[in-house]
Amino acid sequence: MEISEILDKNIIETNLNVATKEEAIEHIVASLKTNDYISEEKAFAQDIYAREKEGKTGIGNYIAIPHGKSSVVDKVGVAIFINKQEIPWESIDEHGVKVIVLFAVGDSNEGAEQHLKLLALFAKKLGNEKVVQNLLAANTADEVIASFAQ
Template identity: 60%
Template sequence: MEIKEMLDPNLILTNLEIDTKDQALKKLSQCLSEQGYVSNVEEFIEDIYRREAEGQTGIGNYIAIPHSKSAFVNKIGVAIGINKREIPWESLDDKGAKVIILFSVGDDTEDAKEHLKLLSLFARKLGNDAVVEQLLKAQSVDDVINAFA
């Protein structure tokens, strides 16, 4: 599995003007719902916040990867938001987030395995400074997809 295969252009939002973590999670969750990935936005967001309470999902370099396993996920997906400015987000380097990569993963055993694979794939790519730089500068859906190519 490659990241490019997992990216749905309908789940990539660029040039966002969001001010808070909550707004970011709602916007991306709503997008997942509209595309059929999530069945209940409010419950899905509650599951994300339960996971957020366990530990920060800001991985540094202005990137956050919120995720959880949720019964309200119809299919595995990845919503990506590129915000124009930094928003407050608990992170390893005390910087906020400009790039939010929200995973939608079900709570069954098979999805749990896929969840770990997904996190691993993205973590590898996001460890590359050139990929991060491309994401931070992304103006279009194609820019985001090409960053992960």
């Protein structure tokens, strides 16, 4: 599985302008609903917040990977939103977040398997300094997708 096969330009945004984690999640969830990845915004957001309570999803370098397995996911997707400024987010390096990589996966056994594969795939790429630099500088969905080609 290649990241370029998973990413959908319709759920990638490089000019998000929010001040809080809650605003960011609300905006991303609405985008997932608009693009038919989920059937219900409120339930999906609740599943994300339930996971957020379990531990930090900020992985450092201004990146967070919030996620939640949910019964309201209609198709697996990875939304990537880049905020104009750093927003407060619980993170392992105590910095806020600019890049949000949100996984939408179902809550079945198959969904759990896809979730682990996506986490492994993205964690490896997001551990690459060049990928992170390119993401932080991306101005278009195409540039976001190209960032992962490193």
